[in-house]
Amino acid sequence: MNALTALVRKDLFLYFSNKRALTITLAAPILIAAFFGSVMGGAPKKPTRVPVAVVDLDASPVSKAIVASMRADTALDLRELSEADALAEVRAGHLRAAAVVPKGFGEQAPQAIFTPGARKPDVVVHYDPSQSMALAMVKGILTEHVVKAVAAAAAGPAGMPRPALSMPFNTESREVTGGEHAGYNGFAHSFAGMGVQFVLFMGIELGVGVLLMRRLGLWKRLRAAPVSRTLLLGSRIASGTLIASILMAGIYAAAIILFGVRIQGSVAGFVLIALSFALLTSTFGLLIAALGRTPEATRGLAVLATLLLVMLGGAWVPTFVFPEWLQAATLFVPTRWAVDGLEAMTWRGQGFDAALAPVGAMLAFSALFAAIAIRRFDWEE
């Protein structure tokens, strides 16, 4: 057994012999990813229906036609309530919105549709401000049903047969995923994010471990041995990369077996991205060891830095919800490349070529972290 093998074997033994810590390290990302994944859509299934209410104060044939049309819409989970009840339900968060069709709507709306300047009835949409993204959708759907019903009422004179009016086009929604028959799986995103987050936490422990070794005098003992600095730090990088790879494998094994996540893109690309991220984690740990002073203070700061990295990397929420300038800025955050790369190889079904940019970026960050760590590492006690 040579020195490098002995050091790596020691690190692996110490890490994996603590069964309780290992269980928590693996269970935590799986449980949290399961939660986030189910919140973000879970396994492939029909789109969620939006719970809304309609308040028909008019009770005219036109307003009844609107209600009937909305009830038939599969995108809506429609309830017909009184205005007070509807407001109470929205306020309680049980409904996203409630549309109030005012008295006289059936009379005014058909006139207003073809008469510029005519008085238009007001349809009030009460909405839950914490779910404001649903407002635009509800207003769009409402417009479609109102226009259909009102246009039908306005198209011909009373008592005459009226031509049936409908939207002049159909829309068909198709998921764009990794394959024709492969649906989007919300767990694919959550496991990428939580896997990245918790493996980075392991990287913190690797770095703090070096600081503890210093405190215990073990680092001095290792340095007294006839081995080079390159070998000492290299062994740490090697063992950290191996541990991170094994953890990623465990987390994704659970994602595949229990949550139906599939690598719909290049398997080789996925493996390469996972290995690059493992190397990134390891060098991140070394950077923490080089810049840290005491284990306690370093752990706190490193956790904060890691949480910022994973948040900006899109591990918690997809980066498309960020402002544009932030989306551009996060290209300089290594975790963004890890999360995007893992998603590209799983549900997005991208080929090996799409793995090259994330791999290149993560290798570049790894080299940068390692260079800073080696430069800043305090060899003297």
Place this chain on the structure above:
Amino acid sequence: MLQARDLWKAYGSKAAVAGVSLDVAAGEIVGLLGPNGAGKSTTVAMLCGLTHPDRGTVTLAGEPVAGEASRAKRRIGLVPQDIALYEDLPALANLELFGALYGVKDDLADHARAALELVGLADRAKDKPQSFSGGMKRRLNIACALVHDPDVLLFDEPTVGVDPQSRNAIFDNLETLRARGKALLYTTHYMEEAERLCDRIVIVDHGKVVASDRKAALVALLPSEKRTRTVVREASLEDVFLHLTGRDLRD
């Protein structure tokens, strides 16, 4: 065997070591004594290649110790003052690790078991140090420096915090190693330990060697009226303790 010549080391503007020279021959224990901050630890760090001297040389049988992976470093064993062990790694695995770092390839397990045998821990090979008493950890700490069978051993206060039984066992280990022809440098604050064990004493203060000789010769440095003192010593608590509890190791 081990030779240090005119070692200098400064931290900032303060010289921690200022021109220390010393020799440790095979089959001899040399005591390195001095008050806190005298430069003992810095000297030991330079002797084992942990710290590069600003000036001066350290050689082992004529070979320079300097260099991260020098051949001379393979022939040195350091027993640090801290108990520098992997607490979650079995005792035997600790020894195999340090043996591998010092280039022991063949019969690594045999080397490790021999070191455990010497310090009286052969029956605890598979146990983790976290389950050991303080004295057992100290002995394992020594065994880790012996596993590669070095020619020179540097002991940095190896008896701190141990019970009298373990201390006596450590003394026995040192005497055994001396009998095997090893060169030993022993740093301590306890004068009675140095008197009992050391063939020669080097006293350092303010980074300089203030005396270096055998005990008898050092005593001659005293003014004549101070060389002889009649002391009527009452039995000490240690005498009572060892009388009642015996000298056998308990762990």
